[in-house]
Amino acid sequence: xxxxxxxxxxxxxxxxxxxxxxxxxxxxxxxxxxxxxxxxxxxxxxxxxxxxxxxxxxxxxxxxxxxxxxxxxxxxxxxxxxxxxxxxxxxxxxxxxxxxxxxxxxxxxxxxxxxxxxxxxxxxxxxxxxxxxxxxxxxxxxxxxxxxxxxxxxxxxxxxxxxxxxxxxxxxxxxxxxxxxxxxxxxxxxxxxxxxxxxxxxxxxxxxxxxxxxxxxxxxxxxxxxxxxxxxxxxxxxxxxxxxxxxxxxxxxxxxxxxxxxxxxxxxxxxxxxxxxxxxxxxxxxxxxxxxxxxxxxxxxxxxxxxxxxxxxxxxxxxxxxxxxxxxxxxxxxxxxxxxxxxxxxxxxxxxxxxxxxxxxxxxxxxxxxxxxxxxxxxxxxxx
Amino acid sequence: xxxxxxxxxxxxxxxxxxxxxxxxxxxxxxxxxxxxxxxxxxxxxxxxxxxxxxxxxxxxxxxxxxxxxxxxxxxxxxxxxxxxxxxxxxxxxxxxxxxxxxxxxxxxxxxxxxxxxxxxxxxxxxxxxxxxxxxxxxxxxxxxxxxxxxxxxxxxxxxxxxxxxxxxxxxxxxxxxxxxxxxxxxxxxxxxxxxxxxxxxxxxxxxxxxxxxxxxxxxxxxxxxxxxxxxxxxxxxxxxxxxxxxxxxxxxxxxxxxxxxxxxxxxxxxxxxxxxxxxxxxxxxxxxxxxxxxxxxxxxxxxxxxxxxxxxxxxxxxxxxxxxxxxxxxxxxxxxxxxxxxxxxxxxxxxxxxxxxxxxxxxxxxxxxxxxxxxxxxxxxxxx
Numbered sequence: 001x002x003x004x005x006x007x008x009x010x011x012x013x014x015x016x017x018x019x020x021x022x023x024x025x026x027x028x029x030x031x032x033x034x035x036x037x038x039x040x041x042x043x044x045x046x047x048x049x050x051x052x053x054x055x056x057x058x059x060x061x062x063x064x065x066x067x068x069x070x071x072x073x074x075x076x077x078x079x080x081x082x083x084x085x086x087x088x089x090x091x092x093x094x095x096x097x098x099x100x101x102x103x104x105x106x107x108x109x110x111x112x113x114x115x116x117x118x119x120x121x122x123x124x125x126x127x128x129x130x131x132x133x134x135x136x137x138x139x140x141x142x143x144x145x146x147x148x149x150x151x152x153x154x155x156x157x158x159x160x161x162x163x164x165x166x167x168x169x170x171x172x173x174x175x176x177x178x179x180x181x182x183x184x185x186x187x188x189x190x191x192x193x194x195x196x197x198x199x200x201x202x203x204x205x206x207x208x209x210x211x212x213x214x215x216x217x218x219x220x221x222x223x224x225x226x227x228x229x230x231x232x233x234x235x236x237x238x239x240x241x242x243x244x245x246x247x248x249x250x251x252x253x254x255x256x257x258x259x260x261x262x263x264x265x266x267x268x269x270x271x272x273x274x275x276x277x278x279x280x281x282x283x284x285x286x287x288x289x290x291x292x293x294x295x296x297x298x299x300x301x302x303x304x305x306x307x308x309x310x311x312x313x314x315x316x317x318x319x320x321x322x323x324x325x326x327x328x329x330x331x332x333x334x335x336x337x338x339x340x341x342x343x344x345x346x347x348x349x350x351x352x353x354x355x356x357x358x359x360x361x362x363x364x365x366x367x368x369x370x371x372x373x374x375x376x377x378x379x380x381x382x383x384x
Numbered sequence: 385x386x387x388x389x390x391x392x393x394x395x396x397x398x399x400x401x402x403x404x405x406x407x408x409x410x411x412x413x414x415x416x417x418x419x420x421x422x423x424x425x426x427x428x429x430x431x432x433x434x435x436x437x438x439x440x441x442x443x444x445x446x447x448x449x450x451x452x453x454x455x456x457x458x459x460x461x462x463x464x465x466x467x468x469x470x471x472x473x474x475x476x477x478x479x480x481x482x483x484x485x486x487x488x489x490x491x492x493x494x495x496x497x498x499x500x501x502x503x504x505x506x507x508x509x510x511x512x513x514x515x516x517x518x519x520x521x522x523x524x525x526x527x528x529x530x531x532x533x534x535x536x537x538x539x540x541x542x543x544x545x546x547x548x549x550x551x552x553x554x555x556x557x558x559x560x561x562x563x564x565x566x567x568x569x570x571x572x573x574x575x576x577x578x579x580x581x582x583x584x585x586x587x588x589x590x591x592x593x594x595x596x597x598x599x600x601x602x603x604x605x606x607x608x609x610x611x612x613x614x615x616x617x618x619x620x621x622x623x624x625x626x627x628x629x630x631x632x633x634x635x636x637x638x639x640x641x642x643x644x645x646x647x648x649x650x651x652x653x654x655x656x657x658x659x660x661x662x663x664x665x666x667x668x669x670x671x672x673x674x675x676x677x678x679x680x681x682x683x684x685x686x687x688x689x690x691x692x693x694x695x696x697x698x699x700x701x702x703x704x705x706x707x708x709x710x711x712x713x714x715x716x717x718x719x720x721x722x723x724x725x726x727x728x729x730x731x732x733x734x735x736x737x738x739x740x741x742x743x744x745x746x747x748x749x750x751x752x753x754x755x756x757x758x759x760x761x762x763x764x765x766x767x768x
Contacts, residue, residue: 077697080667084700087664103698110657111664115698273494280471280495283464313461314487314499316468 003072003097003104005039008065009090015046015057016082018241021212023078024050031122035078037095038120039068048078049124052246053209055216056126059240072097074104075118081106084113126244130231134170134198138190140223140238146177146188147214149345149373154207155181165204167252168234172196175227178255179207184338185258186345189372195226204248205234213243258376259363260356265327267295268367269304269320271351275343277306277318282336286310290380291336295322295329308336323350324367330355332362333382342375387456387481387488389423392449393474399430399441400466402625405596407462408434415506419462421479422504423452432462433508436630437593439600440510443624456481458488459502465490468497510628514615518554518582522574524607524622530561530572531598533729533757538591539565549588551636552618556580559611562639563591568722569642570729573756579610588632589618597627642760643747644740649711651679652751653688653704655735659727661690661702666720670694674764675720679706679713692720707734708751714739716746717766726759 016035024032027050036047043060059066074097085093088108096105097117106113147166155163160182167178173196176189213236217225226237229247236243278291285291285308294305302322309315332355343351348366355362364375400419408416411434420431427444443450458481469477472492480489481501490497531550539547544566551562557580560573597620601609610621613631620627662675669675669692678689686706693699716739727735732750739746748759 080697083667084664087660087667089660110661110704111700111702113664113668113698113700116696276471276473277494280468280497283467283471284497312500313464314497316495316497318495320494 002070002099002101003039003074003095004069005044006067006069006092006094007044007059009085009088009093009108011059011065012085012093015044015059015240016085018057018216019046019048019055020078020082021215022048022050022053022055022243027051031075031118031124033078034075034118034123035081036073036075036120036123038073039095040071041068044068047123047126049244052206053212054124054126054244055212055241056244057241073120074101075120075123076104076115081115084111127231127233130233132198133229133231134196134201135226135228136170136173136175136193136195136197137224137226138175138193139221140217140225141219141221142191143225143227143236144214144217144219145347146190147210147217149347150177150179150186150188151207151210151214152341152345153179153181153184153186153375157181162204162248162250162252164208165206165248165252166210167202167204167255169200169202170196170198170229171200178252180253180255180258183335183378184342185255185376186342187255187374187376191372198229201229202252203229203234204250204252205245206248209243209245213245216241216243258361259374260360262356263327263354264357265295265330265355266325267302267304267322267353268324268350269322269353271343271346271348273320274304274351275340277320278336278340278343281306281308281316281318282340284308284310284313284316285336288380289335289337290333290382291339292331292333292382294331295325297329324352327355330358332358333380334362334377335380338377342377346373346375386454386483386485387423387458387479388453389428389479390451390453390476391428391443391479393469393472393477393492395443395449396469396477399428399443399624400469402441402600403430403432403439404462404466405599406432406434406437406439406627411435415459415502415508417462418459418502418507419465420457420459420504420507422457423479424455425452428452431507431510433628436590437596438508438510438628439596439625440628441625457504458485459504459507460488460499465499468495511615511617514617516582517613517615518580518585519610519612520554520557520559520577520579520581521608521610522559522577523605524601524609525603525605526575527609527611527620528598528601528603529731530574531594531601533731534561534563534570534572535591535594535598536725536729537563537565537568537570537759541565546588546632546634546636548592549590549632549636550594551586551588551639553584553586554580554582554613555584562636564637564639564642567719567762568726569639569760570726571639571758571760575756582613585613586636587613587618588634588636589629590632593627593629597629600625600627642745643758644744646740647711647738648741649679649714649739650709651686651688651706651737652708652734653706653737655727655730655732657704658688658735659724661704662720662724662727665690665692665700665702666724668692668694668697668700669720672764673720673722674717674766675723676715676717676766678715679709681713708736711739714742716742717764718746718761719764722761726761730757730759 169176307317350367416434553560691701734751
């Protein structure tokens, strides 16, 4: 069918960049290599989708930047269309489909590019609008922080597919995200949002899709995101884009008892010095990434020692001041890379480390306001 | 042997970053994974070397930043030492070797790292100082530009090993760099430098080593680099570093007759519009990267057309204004990626394209001051 739309290049790039995040690197279905583009009198919708993820981006009609002369729908090669638009100078870009619908011509003053159109009828439709099972609204920047603090902890292995996802527990106007690979666990409760319609509900969202969402979420402090669970999908929608993700099937393992209830010792430590010490001590931690930790009490006060060694290279010791300790001295070993990822995500000036015994999980929380975020890391048993 | 030196972290990082460029990714000789460090009363020398490339970096003794308490020489694991130094806070870092010379301790207030030392006696010495065969001095920023304009054109294939190098022809106080993979050729004459001692001489330097040199050369407009050919090596030396490269064996093929002497047409074109058009037209040029070019004369003036197509995706046409043309219309096809790399390197507001026939090499030069730099690209024979 025919189509004629004129869109400013800078607006186009922004809209296409978002949907490209859902384009599958390779797909057994050729239609999924396409960019779906629907021009209506009130604006243009772009869609890419694949593997349970769908991204839609909207450009509302505007006299200067987005003009629709003839409504129509096409599907063109997504990668080439995006790369071309990126390399065009800022200014008007026209998209024109002939009456036969076989080609779409992308045109500026200097460039004329004809791309073969695939059939829009073959493009998968958005899932039908099943009734909401739950719906809440959160600030986009807060949702972005929550995902960054949690999603890194999912399992990279398909051995237990449910652990490749992030558990999202909706209860009233807030949501709690939990991710774990069995060795470490990250848990983050949202600040109170608005809405919260529906029964309390737990769903599991692929971690990979939340990472794409994180890149899309605005962090200007103004934008809000509506989250709704509909049937077997979750939809995240902002003013001019939406991300639709299939849910993982199966129940997420219970995590309420992961943090040991008994505490044998607790220390406070500066997050930045701890992070830098972990980065250095990791250099000699070898393939197993084993880092040892112990507290020590000297005439100068209490300190945390971190150390590691590699037989062929050497050893390294770091020493950091402790503040606000409870309980006696203790020693434990852990995976240094896992600890590093946790401490990089914790976003606070100081943190608390909490121990229940040499082989019991270590808990970490921000020293201030530590009710909404915590991490758990299982120690490594060592013989030295 | 014992050693004790105190060096400021920011100075250390800078010195080590340079020598790390010569560290082989993998080496059959364990000693070459080491960082050679020699502390003398007047300063410290760091060395990494491998595969015909050696980088030395100097830090002169200074009361605040570089203090040598006990001279000595050690060889420590280069990668770990560099990564550790990079991750230390700015401030004094001490290097201490015990009397047995088995370990080197790198120490700051918070960090104590012991690295096993290898034997400095096993570390390869710099080649003995054979007499200079030629020596000139160039401005470092000009040498950097010359290498960037030429070294990309070397052959990536070892089929003809001599073509993986850059020919350097010394004659009096200037040097001409030439690189070619047999399809394209880049040639750049230096501005007059100083020195120029010795007979006219042609040597061939591995392109990979010149790329490492390019990253090292200062572009502040102040620094100078001394180039000397000694035996089978070339040495590039600035105030506080030197790069030693083995020469490639064999004669570089003659290139003086590569540019066709007869010219059937010549056009001028803006470099930036040509570059952007090549970037876009390359998107549909397919695996063979075939781009077609033709001039056309219309009522509006003369234009250059560039186009390409991919059967499964579509086609693209670009149209650019021509200025200052000589000769009639012509058409030619070429490898778009090769042309793109040439136009990215030419550094000028406008360039001249020169043709001698549809299958004769295309020559490119800057429109202004085009005596010192030119490129040649062999066309592709097409049947359309």
